[in-house]
Structure formats: structure tokens, C-alpha cells
Amino acid sequence: MEFEVIKPLLNDTGKGKIVLLILDGLGGLPMEEGGLTELEAAKTPNMDMLATKSMLGLHQGIRTSITPGSGPAHLSLFGYDPLKFKIGRGVLSALGIDFDLQKQDVASRGNFCTVDEEGRVTDRRAGRIPTEITERLCKKLSEEINIPGVEVFLRPVKDYRFLLVIRGEGLKSNIEETDPGIVGEKPLTAKAIDTDSEKAAEIVQEFIRQAEKVLKDENPANMLLLRGFAQLPDWPMFPDVFRLKSIAIAMYPMYRGVAKLVGMNCPPASHDYIEEFEMLEENWDKYNFFFLHIKKTDSYGEDGNFVKKVHEIEKVDALLPRILALDPSVLIITGDHSTPCAMKSHSWHPVPVLFHAKTCRPDGIASFGERACLKGGLGVRFPAYDLMSLALAHAGRLDKFGA
Amino acid sequence: MEFEVIKPLLNDTGKGKIVLLILDGLGGLPMEEGGLTELEAAKTPNMDMLATKSMLGLHQGIRTSITPGSGPAHLSLFGYDPLKFKIGRGVLSALGIDFDLQKQDVASRGNFCTVDEEGRVTDRRAGRIPTEITERLCKKLSEEINIPGVEVFLRPVKDYRFLLVIRGEGLKSNIEETDPGIVGEKPLTAKAIDTDSEKAAEIVQEFIRQAEKVLKDENPANMLLLRGFAQLPDWPMFPDVFRLKSIAIAMYPMYRGVAKLVGMNCPPASHDYIEEFEMLEENWDKYNFFFLHIKKTDSYGEDGNFVKKVHEIEKVDALLPRILALDPSVLIITGDHSTPCAMKSHSWHPVPVLFHAKTCRPDGIASFGERACLKGGLGVRFPAYDLMSLALAHAGRLDKFGA
Numbered sequence: 121m122e123f124e125v126i127k128p129l130l131n132d133t134g135k136g137k138i139v140l141l142i143l144d145g146l147g148g149l150p151m152e153e154g155g156l157t158e159l160e161a162a163k164t165p166n167m168d169m170l171a172t173k174s175m176l177g178l179h180q181g182i183r184t185s186i187t188p189g190s191g192p193a194h195l196s197l198f199g200y201d202p203l204k205f206k207i208g209r210g211v212l213s214a215l216g217i218d219f220d221l222q223k224q225d226v227a228s229r230g231n232f233c234t235v236d237e238e239g240r241v242t243d244r245r246a247g248r249i250p251t252e253i254t255e256r257l258c259k260k261l262s263e264e265i266n267i268p269g270v271e272v273f274l275r276p277v278k279d280y281r282f283l284l285v286i287r288g289e290g291l292k293s294n295i296e297e298t299d300p301g302i303v304g305e306k307p308l309t310a311k312a313i314d315t316d317s318e319k320a321a322e323i324v325q326e327f328i329r330q331a332e333k334v335l336k337d338e339n340p341a342n343m344l345l346l347r348g349f350a351q352l353p354d355w356p357m358f359p360d361v362f363r364l365k366s367i368a369i370a371m372y373p374m375y376r377g378v379a380k381l382v383g384m385n386c387p388p389a390s391h392d393y394i395e396e397f398e399m400l401e402e403n404w405d406k407y408n409f410f411f412l413h414i415k416k417t418d419s420y421g422e423d424g425n426f427v428k429k430v431h432e433i434e435k436v437d438a439l440l441p442r443i444l445a446l447d448p449s450v451l452i453i454t455g456d457h458s459t460p461c462a463m464k465s466h467s468w469h470p471v472p473v474l475f476h477a478k479t480c481r482p483d484g485i486a487s488f489g490e491r492a493c494l495k496g497g498l499g500v501r502f503p504a505y506d507l508m509s510l511a512l513a514h515a516g517r518l519d520k521f522g523a
Numbered sequence: 524m525e526f527e528v529i530k531p532l533l534n535d536t537g538k539g540k541i542v543l544l545i546l547d548g549l550g551g552l553p554m555e556e557g558g559l560t561e562l563e564a565a566k567t568p569n570m571d572m573l574a575t576k577s578m579l580g581l582h583q584g585i586r587t588s589i590t591p592g593s594g595p596a597h598l599s600l601f602g603y604d605p606l607k608f609k610i611g612r613g614v615l616s617a618l619g620i621d622f623d624l625q626k627q628d629v630a631s632r633g634n635f636c637t638v639d640e641e642g643r644v645t646d647r648r649a650g651r652i653p654t655e656i657t658e659r660l661c662k663k664l665s666e667e668i669n670i671p672g673v674e675v676f677l678r679p680v681k682d683y684r685f686l687l688v689i690r691g692e693g694l695k696s697n698i699e700e701t702d703p704g705i706v707g708e709k710p711l712t713a714k715a716i717d718t719d720s721e722k723a724a725e726i727v728q729e730f731i732r733q734a735e736k737v738l739k740d741e742n743p744a745n746m747l748l749l750r751g752f753a754q755l756p757d758w759p760m761f762p763d764v765f766r767l768k769s770i771a772i773a774m775y776p777m778y779r780g781v782a783k784l785v786g787m788n789c790p791p792a793s794h795d796y797i798e799e800f801e802m803l804e805e806n807w808d809k810y811n812f813f814f815l816h817i818k819k820t821d822s823y824g825e826d827g828n829f830v831k832k833v834h835e836i837e838k839v840d841a842l843l844p845r846i847l848a849l850d851p852s853v854l855i856i857t858g859d860h861s862t863p864c865a866m867k868s869h870s871w872h873p874v875p876v877l878f879h880a881k882t883c884r885p886d887g888i889a890s891f892g893e894r895a896c897l898k899g900g901l902g903v904r905f906p907a908y909d910l911m912s913l914a915l916a917h918a919g920r921l922d923k924f925g926a
Contacts, residue, residue: 121586121587121588121589125586125589125606129589173556177903479552479865479866479870479872481552481553481560481872481893482553483894483897484894495897495898496897497581497873497897497903498903499902499903499904502587502904503587506586506587506588509587509588509589510587510588510871512588513588513589513590513871518588518589518590518871519590520590520591520592520869521585521589521590521591521592521595521605522591522592522593522594522595522596522605522610522615523592523593523594523612523615523616523619
């Protein structure tokens with residue numbers, strides 16, 4: 121929902137607590153014709169019981185047919201339409217490795233690559249070198265590169281990918297990428313797209329000149345390419361937009377990062393999902409919005425491990441009574457996207473949602489699963505970024521539109 | 524549907540009559556877990572019979588999670604997206620009490636309030652004085668205030684609220700409100716926001732100066748606050764947009780007011796719902812669009828009186844054969860919003876719709892109720908402002924788009 125529509129309707133009753141329980145990559149597919157999905161196969165007596173008193177449906181994180189990445193998928197669940205609120209790739213890379221990005225920092229996603237004697241790219245990924253080599257190269261570059269007036273940070277991400285951050289005064293990130301996108305071409309120049317970004321572009325160009333010298337005798341990663349120059353966005357913050365004191369309880373950097381990006385409180389990461397439930401209980405009186413993130417459903421989806429994904433869902437179901445004992449006004453159980461074991465990757469399939477509140481008009485459906493959700497009151501392609509305003513309505517926090 | 528899309532497709536066959544039967548606040552909720560909603564509990568043999576030959580679904584008046592006020596909710600049913608066609612608060616107040624607002628009139632919603640000796644607001648609602656006191660104060664102000672060149676109208680609305688209308692030449696309503704929004708502050712100045720509104724702003728300021736003197740010895744309502752300065756909107760009119768000769772049959776001012784706002788014919792108000800059905804029959808040959816408004820379903824919803832709301836629905840169901848005997852091309856039975864007895868207020872819950880036409884693709888559902896509508900062909904979040912174009916299509920009034 122557009123923030124301009126919601127904001128004037130928000131009352132100051134401070135009523136009602138909202139829990140957003142995300143089982144990452146929850147949506148699934150049958151492994152064979154006629155089979156059940158992961159959620160359908162899981163024994164979830166608590167979710168099924170709750171379903172009878174809830175609204176079900178399937179949400180879309182971004183739009184029909186679009187497979188969401190983790191960053192935009194969570195942004196959407198937090199009420200931010202990811203087509204309007206775009207996170208630059210450089211910033212996403214920083215969030216994903218828990219790099220503490222500051223305002224004015226210019227972040228970029230980097231690839232180590234291979235070039236020939238004439239400087240033409242022969243492999244854009246340097247033979248997909250392992251993370252350990254990228255680690256060593258980042259360290260070497262950090263030690264040898266020196267650009268007066270700015271700090272330069274290099275951090276390995278995964279395989280041939282790394283994060284570059286430039287910290288200084290008056291930097292803007294509207295800079296063209298240097299990746300030519302094909303082999304046989306030289307890396308492009310990191311040109312400023314507007315005058316405000318000229319200073320940063322010059323620094324990036326100097327960085328590349330120095331990096332070229334540092335890397336020239338390495339093999340195969342003797343050069344680098346930079347993409348997705350970006351800065352922390354200047355967005356309306358979640359606690360202001362929705363008038364909610366919010367806390368993010370998550371183990372992994374990306375999810376904590378997106379939550380921080382919209383201004384949620386992020387206590388230190390939990391170590392396992394049991395500890396996450398404990399943190400929820402301990403913080404119950406201090407907040408009125410709780411984002412609780414369970415990672416492993418997605419990991420097992422990516423592995424294609426159907427049995428373990430099912431088991432993760434069952435473990436969360438078993439802990440559900442602890443949330444219900446807190447008596448939240450609104451409890452949303454869903455995923456950020458689908459990660460069907462059958463595909464071993466994120467997918468575009470809509471994601472099952474269980475939306476529970478005392479003011480729900482029940483669907484009369486007694487189980488939580490993809491096919492059951494087809495019949496639910498939320499419908500089959502509910503925009504994920506509308507879940508927040510619906511939660512506010514059911515929490516009693518939204519006044520009438522017009523008289 | 525956007526008017527620009529519809530207008531070029533409208534043919535001039537003049538075919539088909541459309542009836543929009545609104546049971547105000549129709550949508551409901553069960554009173555207890557596992558219970559039925561008002562509409563589900565009501566015995567509606569005629570609607571159930573009609574359902575088998577109709578499309579069902581649930582509409583949203585404004586957007587997901589937004590609780591519609593009566594004005595915007597009806598505007599939406601008339602085909603006007605209420606986020607694009609906004610009715611100012613002052614105009615809404617005028618519609619609600621049947622004040623005959625003219626073009627150029629500047630209307631504002633007023634509160635009587637209490638101020639201390641230094642003029643600081645101590646109670647923005649003057650202890651919620653009853654309507655009778657507001658009536659007396661409006662009369663007193665009307666008699667004593669004199670501003671050369673303009674007419675000033677004051678009308679009680681309800682409790683501490685009143686309507687102020689200023690009538691004169693060359694007035695525009697882009698004026699800042701005087702309500703500081705919190706106690707402890709003085710009322711703000713009614714400043715013009717653009718130069719066109721300067722004349723009206725000066726008149727409002729003069730009105731406030733005089734009102735302050737008239738009210739100063741009253742207790743507790745010794746001052747007033749003004750909000751929502753507005754004028755009649757300059758919108759495309761319903762009969763032009765949809766090429767329909769239209770009539771509004773309603774008992775209450777707000778509904779007649781919104782219908783008038785979009786250019787429908789509004790004969791004098793009926794006295795009860797039986798008379799409304801008589802008016803429908805008497806006017807059948809003269810019009811091809813009939814808006815028939817039943818109020819009491821909403822009133823009993825607001826009262827939380829489940830039994831009486833159910834009974835109102837049943838009374839309308841019993842009269843349905845009189846509409847069917849007229850053989851309309853399209854009959855839409857729905858509400859403007861939900862008013863669940865369980866909540867005693869308007870709510871954001873989608874509203875059941877029964878859409879009947881000979882060209883309907885039937886859903887195969889044999890009852891009219893919230894859960895039955897979940898399975899219907901209109902879906903679970905049909906935009907209310909698309910019902911009109913769907914009615915035009917089923918009436919045979921919309922030509923093909925493209926060759």
C-alpha cells in the first residue's frame with residue numbers, strides 16, 4: 121500500500137502487537153507428479169489448527185512471474201514495494217556480509233576477472249576462483265592501494281565476488297559500471313553519470329589503475345570489474361511509516377541488513393532458531409512489531425533436500441504455541457519467496473500465507489498448504505507489500521478513509 | 524476502470540437496464556468462533572436462487588486494509604476510484620446533512636472547542652457538547668456574524684461538529700486548517716495556500732474574528748476550529764461517463780449527496796425501504812441505471828445488533844422478486860463496505876457481491892454469503908470501482924477494444 125494512503129489513517133492508539141514469522145523459501149512444489157509440496161507433506165498440527173481461525177492465501181513478493189532475491193523479498197514483506205524501493209547491488213552486497221555501511225559510502229559489487237596482454241577480458245569470473253583466493257586478493261589490494269582523502273574497503277563475498285566500499289566526503293554513486301558484459305572487450309571506464317558523482321568516479325578510476333598494477337602478475341584473477349555502484353537509500357523508515365516499535369530477530373546478515381535498512385532494531389544475531397524464539401519472548405514487552413526469520417527452510421530448498429525442509433517446517437510448527445502464548449493481535453506465517461526442493465533455487469511461485477487475527481473472517485479451511493491456500497480469503501496473488509497495512513488494520517491501528 | 528478506457532468503447536444502443544442494490548454495511552463477521560456471518564445466517568431464498576445464475580465475489584471499496592467511509596465507498600461503487608476522486612471533508616459534511624452546496628461555495632468542517640484566557644486550546648471538542656448546544660451556537664453565530672459581500676451558512680452536524688459554508692464570487696478553497704491538532708496551542712490562521720484562495724482566506728479570517736467575540740462568554744464551547752476547506756469537485760459526470768440515465772433512490776442525505784455529486788437524478792427522499800421499491804417500479808421506464816440504497820443493515824451493524832441486521836437482509840430478500848419482475852439486464856447486490864456487528868463499526872473486510880446478468884458465466888454456487896463468495900468468479904478483492912464497467916459490458920453497452 122502506498123505510504124501516502126496509510127500515513128494519514130494511522131491512529132495513535134498504540135494498540136496490538138504484530139508478529140511476522142518468515143520461513144525463508146517456504147513455498148514449494150511436489151517432487152513428482154501427484155505428490156505433495158514440502159508444506160503439504162509436513163505434519164503441522166498447530167498451523168492447521170490456526171488455519172481454521174485465519175485467512176489463507178498466496179502472496180507475491182514482487183510481481184507475477186518474478187523470482188525474488190532475498191533483499192527485495194524481505195523489503196516487500198516489510199511493506200516496501202520493491203519496484204519502487206530499489207536497493208542497489210553494491211548495497212545488497214554489503215548487507216549480505218554484514219558490512220556496516222555508512223551514509224555517503226559508495227559501495228560496489230566486484231568480480232575478479234581475467235584479461236589478456238592487451239587488457240581484453242577473457243573470463244569475466246576468472247575461472248570462478250574459490251572464496252579463499254578472493255580473500256587473499258582483497259587483503260593484498262587493501263594493503264597496497266592508497267588513495268589520499270578516502271578509505272577503501274575490500275571484502276570477499278563468495279567465489280570470485282567481492283565488495284568494494286569507498287568512504288569519504290561528498291561522494292555520490294551515480295557511476296557507470298566497468299563490466300563490458302562480454303569477453304573480448306576491455307573493461308569500461310567508471311564514468312560519472314551526473315556531476316555530483318564526478319569526485320567518486322575519479323576515485324574509482326584511480327582505484328582501478330592501482331588495482332591493475334597490484335593484480336597484473338596474478339593468475340587467473342589479474343583484473344577486476346565493478347558493477348552496481350550504490351549508496352544507502354534515503355527512504356521513509358519503517359518505525360515512522362507504520363508507527364511501530366520494531367525488532368528483527370534473525371541469524372543471517374542479509375535479513376538483519378534489510379531490516380536495518382528500513383530502521384528496525386537489530387539486536388545481535390541469534391545462534392539458532394530456538395534462541396530466536398527466546399529473543400521474541402524476552403523482547404515481548406518492549407516492541408509491537410516482531411520480524412522473526414527462520415533460514416534453514418530455504419537452505420534445504422536450495423540443497424534439494426525435501427525431507428530436511430519438511431522437518432524444518434515441523435520444528436517451527438512445534439514451537440508455534442510459544443508465539444500463541446504471547447497472544448499477538450496479528451500473526452503472519454509465510455515465506456519471503458518459494459524455494460522448491462524440486463528446483464534447488466528460489467522461484468517465482470506464489471508463497472503460502474497464514475494470516476491470523478481475532479478480526480479475521482475465517483475461510484473455513486483446516487490446513488496450511490499451497491492447495492489449501494488457493495481457497496483462502498487473501499486470494500492467490502496477494503501483493504506481499506500489502507501484508508503490513510492489512511496487519512495494521514487488524515491490529516486496530518488504521519482509521520476510516522473519508523466520512 | 525479508467526474512464527478514458529471505457530468512453531471510446533461505449534456504444535449508443537441504449538440497451539439494458541442496470542440495478543445497483545446496496546445493502547449498506549452488508550459484509551460481516553461471525554460473532555463467535557465457528558459461527559456464521561450476518562449474511563450467512565440470514566435466510567435468503569431469493570438471493571440463493573439468484574446466486575446459482577450469477578457471479579459471486581468480494582469487492583474492495585478503496586484498497587486492501589482500508590476501511591471506507593460512506594462517501595468514498597459509494598463513489599467507488601459508482602465507478603470513481605476514491606484515491607483519484609477525492610471528496611474534501613467540507614463537501615462530505617455538506618452532503619451528509621443535505622446542504623445544497625453550490626459551485627464556488629467554500630465548505631468547511633467545524634468543531635466547537637474550548638480555549639483558555641490566552642486563547643490556547645484546552646479541549647478540541649468542547650467536552651463533546653451535544654447536538655442541541657451546537658444547534659443553538661450555529662443559530663447565534665448565523666444571526667450575529669456579518670461579512671459584507673458574502674453569505675455565511677452554519678449548520679449543526681452532530682455533537683460538537685458543524686458545517687460552515689461561505690458563498691460569494693471568486694472564492695477558492697485552498698486554505699490551511701485552523702485546528703492545531705493538539706491542546707495547549709492557539710488555533711492556527713486560515714492562510715491561503717495559493718493566490719486564488721486569498722480572498723476566501725481573508726473572509727474566513729474575518730469570520731473567525733467575529734465568531735471569537737460571539738462565543739467568548741459561552742462555556743465550554745467558547746471558540747471554533749475549521750478543517751477540510753473544500754468545494755464541489757469538477758469531475759466527469761456519471762450520465763456522461765457511462766451514458767446512462769440514472770436515478771438514486773435513497774433515504775439518507777449522504778447517499779443522495781454522493782449520487783448528486785456525480786450528476787445522478789435524485790428525487791425526494793423515500794420514507795422507508797418499501798417506498799424505495801415502489802419508486803424503482805414507478806421510474807422503471809424513465810431511466811436505465813437505478814441506485815437503490817438500503818440503510819438499516821449498516822445501522823444495525825453499528826449497533827452490534829446481529830439479529831436485526833440479519834432480519835433486514837431477509838426483508839430485502841423477500842422484496843427481491845419485485846426487482847426480478849422488472850427483468851433488469853444487470854442486477855448487482857452488494858454493500859458499500861462491511862459493518863460487522865462484532866465490530867460495531869465500518870471495517871476493511873471485503874464485501875460480498877452478487878452480480879446477475881443473463882450473460883454471466885455461473886460459478887455453480889447456490890448461496891450468497893461471505894464464504895460462498897470466496898469461490899466466486901469475481902474473485903476475493905474485486906475493485907468496487909470496476910463493477911460499473913462490468914455492468915456496462917453485461918448490459919451490452921461496451922464494444923470491442925481494437926479490431
